[in-house]
Amino acid sequence: MKFTLKIWRQKNAEDKGGMVTYQVDTVSPDSSFFEMLDQLNQQLISKGEDPVAFDHDCREGICGTCSLYINGRPHGPLKGATTCQLHMRAFRDGETIYVEPWRCGAFPVVKDLIVDRSALDKIIQAGGYISVNSGGVPDANTIPVPKPNADSAFDAAACIGCGACVAACPNASPMLFVGAKISHLALLPQGRIEAERRVRQMVAAMDSLGFGFCSNTYACEAECPKEIKIANITRLNREFLAAKLAAEKEQTGGFAI
Amino acid sequence: MINLNAKTPGVPLPEQWDAYKAGCKLVSPNNKRKLDIIVVGTGLAGASAAATLGQLGYNVKSFCYQDSPRRAHSIAAQGGINAAKNYQNDGDNVFRLFYDTIKGGDYRSRESNVYRLASISPEIIDLCVAQGVPFAREYGGLLANRSFGGAQVSRTFYARGQTGQQLLIGAYSAMSREIAAGTVKLYNRRDVLDIVLVDGKARGIIARNLVTGEVERHSAHAVVLATGGYGNVFYLSTNAMGSNVTPAWSAYKKGAAFANPCFTQIHPTCIPVHGEFQSKLTLMSESLRNDGRIWVPADKSDAELIRQKKLRPEQIHESKRDYYLERRYPAFGNLVPRDVASRAAKERCDAGFGVDSHGRAVYLDFSDAIERLGRAEISARYGNLFEMYERIVDDNPYRTPMMIYPAVHYTMGGLWVDYELMTTVPGLYSIGECNFSDHGANRLGASALMQGLADGYFILPYTISGYLSHEINTPPIPTTLPEFHLAARDVTDRLARLKKSGGKESVDHLHRKLGKVMWEYCGMSRNEQGLTKALGEIAELKAEFASGVKIPGGLKEYNPELEKALRVEDFIELGSLMVRDALHRNESCGGHFREEYQTPDHEALRNDDEFTYVAAWEHQGDAAPEMHREELHFDTVKLTQRSYK
Amino acid sequence: MALAGVFLLVFLAVHLGINLLLLADDGGKAFSAAAGFMGTHPVIRIFELALFGGFALHIAFGVIVSIRNRKSRPIRYQHRSLSETSPFSKYMMHTGMIVLLFLVLHFIDFYFIKIGVVSPPPGIGRHDFYSRAVALFSDPAYSAIYLFSFLVLGFHLNHALQAAAQTLGLNHPRFTPLIKAASALYAMIIAGGFMAIPLRFTLFN
Ligand SMILES: Cc1cc2nc3c(=O)[nH]c(=O)nc-3n(C[C@H](O)[C@H](O)[C@H](O)COP(=O)(O)OP(=O)(O)OC[C@H]3O[C@@H](n4cnc5c(N)ncnc54)[C@H](O)[C@@H]3O)c2cc1C
Numbered sequence A: 001m002k003f004t005l006k007i008w009r010q011k012n013a014e015d016k017g018g019m020v021t022y023q024v025d026t027v028s029p030d031s032s033f034f035e036m037l038d039q040l041n042q043q044l045i046s047k048g049e050d051p052v053a054f055d056h057d058c059r060e061g062i063c064g065t066c067s068l069y070i071n072g073r074p075h076g077p078l079k080g081a082t083t084c085q086l087h088m089r090a091f092r093d094g095e096t097i098y099v100e101p102w103r104c105g106a107f108p109v110v111k112d113l114i115v116d117r118s119a120l121d122k123i124i125q126a127g128g129y130i131s132v133n134s135g136g137v138p139d140a141n142t143i144p145v146p147k148p149n150a151d152s153a154f155d156a157a158a159c160i161g162c163g164a165c166v167a168a169c170p171n172a173s174p175m176l177f178v179g180a181k182i183s184h185l186a187l188l189p190q191g192r193i194e195a196e197r198r199v200r201q202m203v204a205a206m207d208s209l210g211f212g213f214c215s216n217t218y219a220c221e222a223e224c225p226k227e228i229k230i231a232n233i234t235r236l237n238r239e240f241l242a243a244k245l246a247a248e249k250e251q252t253g254g255f256a257i
Numbered sequence B: 001m002i003n004l005n006a007k008t009p010g011v012p013l014p015e016q017w018d019a020y021k022a023g024c025k026l027v028s029p030n031n032k033r034k035l036d037i038i039v040v041g042t043g044l045a046g047a048s049a050a051a052t053l054g055q056l057g058y059n060v061k062s063f064c065y066q067d068s069p070r071r072a073h074s075i076a077a078q079g080g081i082n083a084a085k086n087y088q089n090d091g092d093n094v095f096r097l098f099y100d101t102i103k104g105g106d107y108r109s110r111e112s113n114v115y116r117l118a119s120i121s122p123e124i125i126d127l128c129v130a131q132g133v134p135f136a137r138e139y140g141g142l143l144a145n146r147s148f149g150g151a152q153v154s155r156t157f158y159a160r161g162q163t164g165q166q167l168l169i170g171a172y173s174a175m176s177r178e179i180a181a182g183t184v185k186l187y188n189r190r191d192v193l194d195i196v197l198v199d200g201k202a203r204g205i206i207a208r209n210l211v212t213g214e215v216e217r218h219s220a221h222a223v224v225l226a227t228g229g230y231g232n233v234f235y236l237s238t239n240a241m242g243s244n245v246t247p248a249w250s251a252y253k254k255g256a257a258f259a260n261p262c263f264t265q266i267h268p269t270c271i272p273v274h275g276e277f278q279s280k281l282t283l284m285s286e287s288l289r290n291d292g293r294i295w296v297p298a299d300k301s302d303a304e305l306i307r308q309k310k311l312r313p314e315q316i317h318e319s320k321r322d323y324y325l326e327r328r329y330p331a332f333g334n335l336v337p338r339d340v341a342s343r344a345a346k347e348r349c350d351a352g353f354g355v356d357s358h359g360r361a362v363y364l365d366f367s368d369a370i371e372r373l374g375r376a377e378i379s380a381r382y383g384n385l386f387e388m389y390e391r392i393v394d395d396n397p398y399r400t401p402m403m404i405y406p407a408v409h410y411t412m413g414g415l416w417v418d419y420e421l422m423t424t425v426p427g428l429y430s431i432g433e434c435n436f437s438d439h440g441a442n443r444l445g446a447s448a449l450m451q452g453l454a455d456g457y458f459i460l461p462y463t464i465s466g467y468l469s470h471e472i473n474t475p476p477i478p479t480t481l482p483e484f485h486l487a488a489r490d491v492t493d494r495l496a497r498l499k500k501s502g503g504k505e506s507v508d509h510l511h512r513k514l515g516k517v518m519w520e521y522c523g524m525s526r527n528e529q530g531l532t533k534a535l536g537e538i539a540e541l542k543a544e545f546a547s548g549v550k551i552p553g554g555l556k557e558y559n560p561e562l563e564k565a566l567r568v569e570d571f572i573e574l575g576s577l578m579v580r581d582a583l584h585r586n587e588s589c590g591g592h593f594r595e596e597y598q599t600p601d602h603e604a605l606r607n608d609d610e611f612t613y614v615a616a617w618e619h620q621g622d623a624a625p626e627m628h629r630e631e632l633h634f635d636t637v638k639l640t641q642r643s644y645k
Numbered sequence C: 001m002a003l004a005g006v007f008l009l010v011f012l013a014v015h016l017g018i019n020l021l022l023l024a025d026d027g028g029k030a031f032s033a034a035a036g037f038m039g040t041h042p043v044i045r046i047f048e049l050a051l052f053g054g055f056a057l058h059i060a061f062g063v064i065v066s067i068r069n070r071k072s073r074p075i076r077y078q079h080r081s082l083s084e085t086s087p088f089s090k091y092m093m094h095t096g097m098i099v100l101l102f103l104v105l106h107f108i109d110f111y112f113i114k115i116g117v118v119s120p121p122p123g124i125g126r127h128d129f130y131s132r133a134v135a136l137f138s139d140p141a142y143s144a145i146y147l148f149s150f151l152v153l154g155f156h157l158n159h160a161l162q163a164a165a166q167t168l169g170l171n172h173p174r175f176t177p178l179i180k181a182a183s184a185l186y187a188m189i190i191a192g193g194f195m196a197i198p199l200r201f202t203l204f205n
């Protein structure tokens, strides 16, 4: 197969950057998208040019390292798959493919197609955990969890932190990512104990990092490679409102004003 | 001369860890604050260690090459984690897990370490549940288990097919909490390239900032390496693209012994190689073998027609299929251990019965299981795996049998460590897949996750305090010491040399070449002639790399080709050590199969009289490395020949 | 934002109820009575203030949030987004603005006359909303603008109700689809209801 690639090239964070057109031929339809880019890079290296930098690691859809905005969609045209799980047979022979980095003010470009997503880590640091130390915890089976809750918690915990939700969102909002973590922990009895504090702190961190606000377009749900559901955002909103009310309760010593 | 004293406590096996902890020196909270610890790696081992050391109050500096600690390769583990909880009341206990691990490792691991691992395993599950890891549960709300890798008890805890991910997120979250608290400082996108020794003790590292290209110095009172395995020496493996041996290799060059490097695990059920540009192999969970039957055509002519795509597997009549595992191993059938299943597949393909266009695949067939259990049940059990297979191969496994082939998966070898997980360099520790400690010559399924977390959450935090209790009067180590200066200069020189080499070949091209040599001669089965040949070819490759590698881009910028070059350069040297190790071990054990040493019916033949030891290699500069032995004593279990007939 | 929006949703329903009285074949008696009641009753006066507040808040938040949202992606994509989104959700600002323009017109035509800022056209009393409405709708251009504005409002509302439920954290596996349906239904009733009036006047007079 043959492809025309229009790829965002940018030397470093300060460089202005722009789209550059490349041609790749003799691509096997069984190649993954990254193997196609590898092939392009081998071409560039042999010509003495700088290869295209892109993030990737596991190449099996679980580490969340890969990104790429391909033809107007994060992780490309395949539903429920990451870029590394995308194969060239998903494209037409001769097709022109646009490849861009995730765009969000909170994700500055590092080089070419690589962006800095540490803002997502910062949100987790603000409260995406259960505060227990290693050791001194009860036997695992003393905390029973209803199976449906455990299953829903798992569904939310399946988030790979890739940031496609932010990339897809017209407002560059990470609500799906945050909602997934809030849901994961809020659905488990272990996580309920500090649920209010967690949601307040994580939302505050999210708001301080330069992301946009959710306006319920649901683009995130459509593009999430792990098919995390929008209901997790609803739960985040609910937990957040409840936590707000609870905070007032704390301040006024109850509702009996 | 290195010292291979394992420092095993001199009390009976079951009492050793308690005795150790009782006698272990501690560091008081006000002193912990003054002590720095570097932890390289944020996989299960590294993240759990960083989190725990942070909670204890040490100053932790944590390093990883990814953009986020949550992306370490542990995230890819699918199947599960073992623990001797005996929740199923099926006769499991600490001793049985210990025994299974020793036997599964073909009697080439240290009893004391393995026993401790088994005895800590239940605590790991408790902690993970408290952290909110969403393990699979029964309707009653309690934890579910499954039997894994042919174990006779159900002791494997799992979270669908993403156990590694969920465990790592638990450890990452715990670590994130410490980052917020300020006890752990994260250095992401750093490539650790050297270990700095001051007065013979590990005191720091040299790292390259992958974004700016800057060569940085970081100091600490102790250094912990949790950098994972080196399976990528084979180029194609199930490991993440960035997995590498570099930090462990630089430790080796600074005097840490490297143990059993030739012990690698080849996983039998992976998706076969499809073409020249393939970059990576994908594992299909071992659990598939519970219901799938493995076969190749019984007639070579049929295999030939299949390879030419003139015949489809469904068209081959039952009587013309060779279910070779069931034929050879009637007792275990398709559930024989990984090494046995892998070798059997290779044997059939070598004999000309392989089925994909390259003749390097066998069938894993679910048609019987679908008939017996119904499509719905099969889909409930393996639906996500079937989907994954179809996405990659574009073939529907409900209709056509899957094609699978063995691939490199795990490395049992690694830095030699004693009972305290310290290498032969004082103050340098190694945990997780990076060390050699618990799996002998073959690892059981679902035991790597257990080991990584045991090391990080529960073992290292104790053992390191014994060492650090002698360091409480050592002020912070200045990075201006001449030793740091020298090490940084070595790294800078190395970078400049690579960049200048001015050849024509890309790093990937040379890496692929190395992979072919390793796979051919030091892969699933090995022999003296091939290994000797490999030594020569690797030496040639080393020369070719030195003069022929081409690295575009600059040193002071994000440069993935440069990163890869550093890794491949170390892999080439490691490859040579692996071959040496394989050549010296004149026996077959676990993942190491020497064709000269097999029983008349082609089973691995161990030589306990001569080889019941750990081979620990010491770097000797340009001269050949020197091998030291740690003799293994089996006081508790009796050595027997593994048999799966 | 959502709360103010929900308040507006309620207001719209009431407003529609009154306007539909225009359709009653009584020469505007019922409508005028209702409008008169709405125009004079003190409780309603308070609500009117709240309504202005609601609009102001809703618009202010809408604008602030939209500006911040634009800033959150300083460099745009080269390729147009092909991600599936909830219908009209991306155009809330656009549809909102059109509704706002209409509101201005609406104020000039009715509210400003009522409070006496603008004098009514000759022959129509300051509080005679019925005649005013009949006169306006006899102008096809005005009717067209009116129809268009409510079509757009319908789009705004189609997303609005279920979005508000989402923002307020109301979710249930069974009820969420119902809320979505209710949202669409509400939008159709409001838009359809308001649009029925000029259609009735232009087509049947
Ligand atoms: C596909 C697959 C499935 C598996 N399934 C299972 C299973 O079901 N059960 C089981 O028990 N085991 C399984 N394993 C094995 C298990 O996942 C690993 O052995 C284990 O996760 C290793 O953990 P670790 O913490 O030692 O290292 P890793 O998770 O590999 O982490 C290495 C860390 O070191 C860092 N690092 C490496 N090099 C450098 C450098 N140069 N500079 C800076 N940082 C560096 C990396 O950034 C990373 O953070 C599986 C393995 C694979 C490949």
Ligand code: HEM
Pocket: A214, A215, A216, C001, C002, C005, C006, C008, C009, C012, C058, C059, C062, C063, C065, C066, C092, C093, C095, C096, C097, C099, C100, C156, C159, C160, C161, C163, C164, C165, C167, C168
């Ligand atoms: C009668 C008139 C109106 C009603 C009933 C109404 C109702 C609503 C409701 C319920 C929402 C959903 C809030 C949420 O997402 O939680 C909404 C969103 C919105 N409205 Fe309106 N609205 C009206 C007029 C306007 C006007 C005049 C504007 C002009 C600026 C406007 C701008 C917006 C915007 C920008 C949004 C998206 C909000 C977001 O980002 O979340 N609306 N509207």
Ligand code: SF4
Pocket: A158, A159, A160, A161, A162, A163, A164, A165, A166, A176, A177, A180, A223, A224, A225, A226, A227, A228
């Ligand atoms: S919610 Fe989905 S899209 Fe967003 S970070 Fe998680 S996996 Fe990626």
Ligand code: FES
Pocket: A055, A056, A057, A058, A059, A060, A061, A062, A063, A064, A065, A066, A082, A083, A084, A085
């Ligand atoms: S590279 Fe790991 S998810 Fe794509």
